Amino acid sequence: MVVLSRPALDEISFVNNPKQTLLSAIPVVDLSHPDAKSLLLHACEEYGFFKVINHGVPEGVMKGLEDEAAKFFSLPRSEKEKAGPADPFGYGNKTIGPNGDVGWVEYLLLKTDVKSIYHSALDVSSGNPEKFRSAVTDYVSGVRDLACEVLELLAEGLKLQHRSLFSKLLKDEENDSIFRLNHYPPCPDFQSLEMIGFGEHTDPQIVSVLRSNDSTGLQISLKDGSWVSVPPDQNSFFILVGDSLQVLTNGRFRSVRHRVIANSFKSRLSMIYFGAPALQEKIAPLPSLTGAGALSKYKEFTWSEYKTSAYKSRLADNRLVLFEKK
Numbered sequence: 001m002v003v004l005s006r007p008a009l010d011e012i013s014f015v016n017n018p019k020q021t022l023l024s025a026i027p028v029v030d031l032s033h034p035d036a037k038s039l040l041l042h043a044c045e046e047y048g049f050f051k052v053i054n055h056g057v058p059e060g061v062m063k064g065l066e067d068e069a070a071k072f073f074s075l076p077r078s079e080k081e082k083a084g085p086a087d088p089f090g091y092g093n094k095t096i097g098p099n100g101d102v103g104w105v106e107y108l109l110l111k112t113d114v115k116s117i118y119h120s121a122l123d124v125s126s127g128n129p130e131k132f133r134s135a136v137t138d139y140v141s142g143v144r145d146l147a148c149e150v151l152e153l154l155a156e157g158l159k160l161q162h163r164s165l166f167s168k169l170l171k172d173e174e175n176d177s178i179f180r181l182n183h184y185p186p187c188p189d190f191q192s193l194e195m196i197g198f199g200e201h202t203d204p205q206i207v208s209v210l211r212s213n214d215s216t217g218l219q220i221s222l223k224d225g226s227w228v229s230v231p232p233d234q235n236s237f238f239i240l241v242g243d244s245l246q247v248l249t250n251g252r253f254r255s256v257r258h259r260v261i262a263n264s265f266k267s268r269l270s271m272i273y274f275g276a277p278a279l280q281e282k283i284a285p286l287p288s289l290t291g292a293g294a295l296s297k298y299k300e301f302t303w304s305e306y307k308t309s310a311y312k313s314r315l316a317d318n319r320l321v322l323f324e325k326k
């Protein structure tokens with residue numbers, strides 16, 4: 001039997017500025033509102049983050065997956081570990097990525113294509129794997145459509161030649177999008193220091209769509225470097241601009257740095273879809289966004305190159321600096 005060493009509690013870092021403000025001004029975009037486009041543009045430029053309401057994903061689809069995920073995470077550790085260790089896909093506990101990052105979190109990381117969902121770690125769910133699989137399939141299909149709708153409104157707002165310029169990357173049959181279920185168990189409270197659930201980072205993909213239960217923990221970093229807590233809302237989705245969209249827009253949109261602080265009372269369950277292009281897809285600033293002098297801030301790279309580089313980095317690293325033009 002292989003015994004895997006686990007990070008001890010004291011290896012997980014704490015945040016020593018426990019007083020956080022709730023950002024009452026988190027941008028909220030009503031997708032059915034005529035001004036949605038301009039609000040989305042502003043939110044992507046200013047925050048790289050916003051909440052969407054009137055998103056069209058049925059409540060039953062959101063709740064259906066939450067219930068299945070909660071059942072999975074309540075299985076005995078030995079059962080869950082049959083779906084691990086995460087390589088990067090599968091079940092992971094406290095260890096994040098391959099380079100020594102740890103957090104107060106357990107998770108399932110999955111590919112999103114139908115074949116992979118069929119063969120995936122969901123098989124270990126002792127209850128009803130078919131139900132879990134169909135809940136993931138329905139959920140991923142709903143949030144992919146939502147991500148595409150948002151990306152199409154953004155492309156229109158940016159006056160790009162085709163409104164599908166971004167969304168077609170996620171619709172490509174070969175897209176490399178992934179899906180993550182994170183469970184943050186209640187954590188022991190150490191002298192009111194807050195423990196890191198998932199350390200600060202930006203997402204490498206184009207766009208991420210996050211939904212959580214009614215438990216706090218998510219924080220985003222503003223342009224001035226301050227951290228603000230995002231009030232949870234289980235009926236809405238939070239959209240995060242990823243590194244690849246920052247590059248495609250030549251830095252006009254901001255890839256948002258975020259983290260999760262573990263809650264000492266209530267467990268947090270989040271579900272995140274990371275929309276990514278096909279591996280061979282080229283990522284470079286769109287010519288129409290590089291300005292009259294055609295000043296591109298980034299070197300061209302393929303998604304595969306960026307992903308390889310990301311997996312060599314630590315969670316908190318600024319992964320885009322390697323691709324900036326000097």
Ligand code: GA4
Nearest residue numbers: 088096097098101203204310311313314315
């Ligand atoms: C951050 C966004 C997604 O959760 C993720 C993460 C991935 C992992 O957990 O395996 C990474 C991290 C994320 C970026 C840098 C590398 C890779 C952990 C890590 C240290 C699934 C992704 O695509 O990149």
